[in-house]
Structures are given as C-alpha cells and as structure tokens.
Amino acid sequence: MDIVLRATVVFFLLWLVIRVTGKREVAQLSAFDMIMVVTLGDLVAQGVVQEDYSLSAAALAVTTFCVLSLVLAWTHFRFPVTRPLLSGRARVVVRNGEPILEVLSSEHLTIEDVEEAAREKGIRRLREIELCVLEVDGGFSFFTVDEPDEREGATEDHTLQ
Incomplete structure (x- = not known):
C-alpha cells in the first residue's frame, strides 16, 4: 500500500x-x-x-x-x-556543395550523417546544397541551389548513395 x-x-x-x-x-x-x-x-x-x-x-x-x-x-x-x-549556435556544415570538414569534425559528425539527412529531404547530391546548417537542436536545414545543373562543371561530384 x-x-x-x-x-x-x-x-x-x-x-x-x-x-x-x-x-x-x-x-x-x-x-x-x-x-x-x-x-x-x-x-x-x-x-x-x-x-x-x-x-x-x-x-x-x-x-x-x-x-x-x-x-x-x-x-x-x-x-x-x-x-x-545555454543553447549553442547553429553551424554551417556544407557551403556550395562542399562539406566543411573542420566543422563536421568539431561537431563529431561524418559526411555520411549529412548525406543521410539530405536524402531524407530528397536531395541526391551534395552539389545541390547551397547551404546546410546544423541547428542548435541537432537537426539540419538545407538550402538548395535553384538550378542543380549550375555546378555541373565541378571537379568533384558527391553523389549520395
């Protein structure tokens, strides 16, 4: 009782x-x-x-x-x-299709983590991402380029698998 x-x-x-x-x-x-x-x-x-x-x-x-x-x-x-x-700061982890490795490392993230989050948003290639921000709540915000073909001439193609 x-x-x-x-x-x-x-x-x-x-x-x-x-x-x-x-x-x-x-x-x-x-x-x-x-x-x-x-x-x-x-x-x-x-x-x-x-x-x-x-x-x-x-x-x-x-x-x-x-x-x-x-x-x-x-x-x-x-x-x-x-x-x-108290809450932390939002950090840019991808700019113009290129991952910012120092930020990823300091946040203990892998490029695969970003790729997975991008796929969940329907983004197939890193080069489609103008800006990817790691928000203070741990989520990702993606801003994509208007024309994915704009960067077709880029030397490195990060196709998400």
Whole structure:
C-alpha cells in the first residue's frame, strides 16, 4: 500500500510540474531535455519503490530540477547574450556543395550523417546544397541551389548513395 501512496503522490507532483513548465512534443525536445526526462524518471523511481530514499527527497529533487530548468529558460529569454552558451549556435556544415570538414569534425559528425539527412529531404547530391546548417537542436536545414545543373562543371561530384 505504501508504494501505491508514493506513486500517487509522485504522479500528481509530476502532473503539476508538467502543467507549470509547459508541454512539448518529443520531436521538439533537445538532447539536454531528453537527459532531464530520463534523470527525472530515475529520481521518481527511487522515490516510489526504493526504501532508502524518502518521498520528500524525490519530490525535492524533482522540484529542484524543474526550478533550475525554469531559471535557465528565463535566463535564455531575458538575457539574449546567454543564448549561445545555454543553447549553442547553429553551424554551417556544407557551403556550395562542399562539406566543411573542420566543422563536421568539431561537431563529431561524418559526411555520411549529412548525406543521410539530405536524402531524407530528397536531395541526391551534395552539389545541390547551397547551404546546410546544423541547428542548435541537432537537426539540419538545407538550402538548395535553384538550378542543380549550375555546378555541373565541378571537379568533384558527391553523389549520395
């Protein structure tokens, strides 16, 4: 019966936290948000089923994480200068059909990662890409040239396989 009571209290605590912090679709969650969700799940599990952790400790941990998350969100909104530090910056990984290897390397990406994302957008060749931007959420934005045949004379043809 103790576990049912604990689970009920934690359920309503999490419901309240979600109502206060807002909802986002899973596709909109950043990597940090996903780590936070997993960590919160672990904290909740400890508070619900383990005897060596009190319910109040689990509630305090969840509340602390949520307050810190709200503080970061407020800081991000209120002080634009902190946005690159808190969220990162978008980076150009392909320009005029040529991958920027230094950026790919520093972001721990391979050219195959870019090619896969391009194929998902219906882009068959890197030379069709005017600009490929790695966004702060980890997604790619592609800007293609108007005429794919413009660069036909390029010496290196990166055909995506």
